[in-house]
Amino acid sequence: EPEVTQTPSHQVTQMGQEVILRCVPISNHLYFYWYRQILGQKVEFLVSFYNNEISEKSEIFDDQFSVERPDGSNFTLKIRSTKLEDSAMYFCASSGDGGNQPQHFGDGTRLSIL
Amino acid sequence: GDSVTQMEGPVTLSEEAFLTINCTYTATGYPSLFWYVQYPGEGLQLLLKATKADDKGSNKGFEATYRKETTSFHLEKGSVQVSDSAVYFCALIYDSWGKLQFGAGTQVVVTP
Numbered sequence: 551e552p553e554v555t556q557t558p559s560h561q562v563t564q565m566g567q568e569v570i571l572r573c574v575p576i577s578n579h580l581y582f583y584w585y586r587q588i589l590g591q592k593v594e595f596l597v598s599f600y601n602n603e604i605s606e607k608s609e610i611f612d613d614q615f616s617v618e619r620p621d622g623s624n625f626t627l628k629i630r631s632t633k634l635e636d637s638a639m640y641f642c643a644s645s646g647d648g649g650n651q652p653q654h655f656g657d658g659t660r661l662s663i664l
Numbered sequence: 665g666d667s668v669t670q671m672e673g674p675v676t677l678s679e680e681a682f683l684t685i686n687c688t689y690t691a692t693g694y695p696s697l698f699w700y701v702q703y704p705g706e707g708l709q710l711l712l713k714a715t716k717a718d719d720k721g722s723n724k725g726f727e728a729t730y731r732k733e734t735t736s737f738h739l740e741k742g743s744v745q746v747s748d749s750a751v752y753f754c755a756l757i758y759d760s761w762g763k764l765q766f767g768a769g770t771q772v773v774v775t776p
Contacts, residue, residue, distance in 0.1 A: 554707075581762050593708070593753060593766040605761045641707060648762040652698060657707035 552576040556642050556656035563632055564664055571627045571659045573642030582625045583643040583653060584617065586610070593641070599625065600648070629661075637663045666691040670754045670767035677744055677774050685739040685770045687728075687754035695756040697721075697730055697737040698764070702751045711739075711752070749774045 555574045563569045575582050584596040597607040599617055616628045625644075629636055639660050643653040670687040677683060689695065699711040699721070712721030717732035726741045737754060754767040 556707075583762070583764070585764070592768045593755075593764075595763050595765065598761045598763055600761065606759070606763055643708075643764075645762055649696065649757045649760045651762075652710045652713055653762060653764060654710070655700075655708040 552654075554642055554644055554654050554656035556640075556659050558659060559657065560660045560662070562662045562664065565634055566631050569629050569632055569661065571629075571640050571642075571661070573625045573627075573656055574623050575625055575642065575644030576646075576654055577623070579644035579646050579654075581605075581645045581648045581653075582617075582619070583645075584627045585641045585643065585655075586638040587641065587658075588635075588638045596627070596640075632661075632663045634663050637661060666695065666756060666758050666765050668754050668756055668765055668767035670752075670770055672768070673751075673771035675770060675772045677772070679746055679774055679776055680743045681774075683739070683741045683744045683748070683772065685752055685754075685772070687737045687739065687767060689735050689737065689754075689756050691735075691756060691758050693758065694732070695758040697728070698755045698757070699726070699728055699737070699739050700753040700755060700766075702753065702769070704750070708753065744772070744774045746774050746776055748772060 582599040587593045639658045642656045645653045696715045700708040701711045712723040714721040714730035720729045751769045
C-alpha cells in the first residue's frame, strides 16, 4: 500500500536556527497537510495545501512557517527561526480529494529545539 | 467552532475484554467522522470512518456508528488483544479542504 514518508525521523536544532522538514506524499494525491503534536497534547492542524497554494492555515502557522512543493514529489515545512515551543512531532498527510477522502499520515518527524 | 471531545485515558483492560471509547462532537452541519490509531513510535493510521448519519464504520473488529441525534461516534471492540494497545483519536472533517480536527486521544492499555 502506498505510504507517506517523512524525513528525518528526528531533528535536533539550536533555537533560532532554520529547519526544513520533508515529506513525500502518496503520488496521486492532490491535497497535502501538516499537523503537529506537542508531547502529551492533541494533534493540531497547521496548514493545508492544494494546487500549489495554501488553502487553509491555523493560528499556529504564523510568519515563521512556510510550506513548499518544490517538485512533483516533495512537500516541505520550513520553520525560519525556531523557538523552544516548536519542539513537537510534526506529521505530514495527504489525501486524494480534500474533505471527501481520508488522509494518510507519515510516521512523523520529532523536532527537538535546544 | 467545531470540536471533538473524547473520554480521557488511560483505559486499562484485560485481553478479551470489551472496549468502548466515547467520542462526541460539536459542528455546524454534518461533518465526516474518523477514528485514527497511533501505535507506539508510529504515525497516525486511519482505523475507520463514517461520512453521514447512521453510517457504521468498521475495521479490524472495531466499529463506530455516526449518531446525529446524540452527536456521537463511540468506538467499540468486542474482544481486545494486547496488540490493540495504542492511542485512539476521534476526529472530524467539516470543510472541503479536509482540515482534520482531533480529540485529545485516549490511551488504551491491554494486559495479557
